[in-house]
Amino acid sequence: MIVIRQAQLDALASDRNSNFRVLLTDALASAAGKHSDVAMSSFVSRIISDSGMFGLFTENQIVRFGTITAGRFGPDPAYRIPKAALAILTVYGQDPATKLDRYQSWAAGAQAGDTHAAIL
Secondary structure, X not given: OOOOOHHHHHHHHHHHHHHHHHHHHHHHHHHHOOOOHHHHHXXXXXXXXXXXXXXXXXXXXXXXXXXXXXXXXXXXXXXXXXXXXXXXXXXXXXXXXXXXXXXXXXXXXXXOOOOOOOOO
16 A cells, blocks of 8 residues: 655645646746746736636646736836726636636736627
8 A cells, every 4th residue: 555645745745836837837838928027927926816717727728818917018017907807717617717707808908998899
C-alpha cells in the first residue's frame, strides 16, 4: 500500500499553483507587455481572485479571462471592470465559455470605442 502524507499533498498542490502562476504571468505579459514584477504579481493575484467571483475556475478559463482583461486594461492591479462588462461576467447560470466569448466581444468593441457592444 502506498501512503501519501498530507504534507506531500500540500507540497504537490503548492508546486502546481506556483507553476500555474508562472504560466498565467507569461500569458498576461504577452497580452499586456512587460511591466514591473510587483505590478504583474499583484495583477495575477487579482485575476485569480476575480475569476472565481465570475464562475471561472479552470486554468484555461482563468488564463482567458486574464488575457482579455490585460489586453483591455493593461496589468493594472487596480483595474475596474465597467458595469457593461460586469453584466456579462455575472450572468447567473451561463456557461463560462459563453461568458468569456461575450466578454471578449465587449472588450474588442470597447477598444474600438463601443462600450455597449456585447450587451445588445
